Amino acid sequence: MPVPAVCVSSPFTHLLIHRLKHWLVKSEPEAYSWATFVLEDGTAWTGVRNYQARNNLNLMQPGDLVLFYHSVSEKAVVGLAEVAALAIPDATAEAGSPWVAVPLRPVQLLARPVALAQLKADARLVELALIRQSRLSVLPVRPEEFDAILELGAG
DNA sequence: GCCAACGTTGGC
């Protein structure tokens, strides 16, 4: 009996091979703010020059939800974005370089920003990568952590 | 402005 070359898929196959992951990206609002991101109706997330962050970009799948964090001057999660497409070469990097960008689009502004101090004070978030590895600019967020942060940001 | 935490670079 011949083996089919391609597996038959159901409308739900993707749920078996990929559960939505959650992420957090950082930006200095003076450099690129949530407001600009919304005005442009999304952007390719370029400029990442750290291998660990790049690896996270490469793991992003369309539909993954992404917390948008304003670093330095604001230090708060301000919005929710979504991965619009798989990683592409970073057009701001030298051709042939290993750096990638991920198209993101805005989903919604949080009703209230969630300050870093709030995150640090929350018992559900003691393991949050943002806190444990404060220098990384593209970070994974666990589902429970993601839910907790959205709850803090709800009106 | 300072400093801790990293990451990178380059001499050996």
Place this chain on the structure above:
DNA sequence: GCCAACGTTGGC
């Protein structure tokens, strides 16, 4: 391969 020097990020 080690490590010192240096650069960057980002909180405080």
